[in-house]
Amino acid sequence: MYSKLLLLLSAGLVFSACASENGEDQVADAPPTPTCNTANVTYTLTVAPLLQKSCTSCHNSNFASGGVNLSTYARVRTVALNGRLIGSVNHEAGYSPMPKGGTKLPDCDISQLRKWVEDGAIEN
Template identity: 80%
Template sequence: MYNKLMLLLGAGFLFTACASENGEDQTPDEVPTPTCNTADVTYALTVAPLLQKNCTSCHNNNFASGGVNLSTYAATRTVALNGRLIGSVNHDAGYSPMPKGGAKLADCDITQLRKWVTDGAANN
């Protein structure tokens, strides 16, 4: 009986040692968190497509919901510089949360919008 117990313990140690030594990990690797690129935020390549995807169906030349038009650079710049754009997409107190009745934009989208506004809301 003692020999069987020793044999089982020895086999257990051997298998755990082998998994560790051969590089096998007993736990799955953590999934890396994607980064948010704020190095190259431009109106043409970042902001306009983001607004087109999420905002301009309601905020455009033909139907400027809430008096806000986000379909042109000039109109968007005005809303950006007066604080309404970031206040609304960030769901800040005192602003109408946007998109209306929808989920808040992704954190990266808001970060990119904020970066563009902070950098002066250039037509780049």
């Protein structure tokens, strides 16, 4: 009886070792984390759509919450160059955290905004 049990245990170890070597016991790889592209940040293709998605429902020409209107390039550039845009979306001390009452924007969005501002906040 002990020899049968020993034989079964040995067979189980052999088969599990084979499965492990073949990667059969591994969980499927998680999808790769997308990288944040800050190489070609433009106002037209990156910044304006991001602001439209996250900001202009409150900061527009009809309702400029906090006196901030982000509906045109010129207005966005002013807020970008005076530091208020990055300070607010990054929830830095001394700035009103945006979006108001919401969670901070994704790190990639903030990185793209920061890159655009660092590059001179040009209209491109």
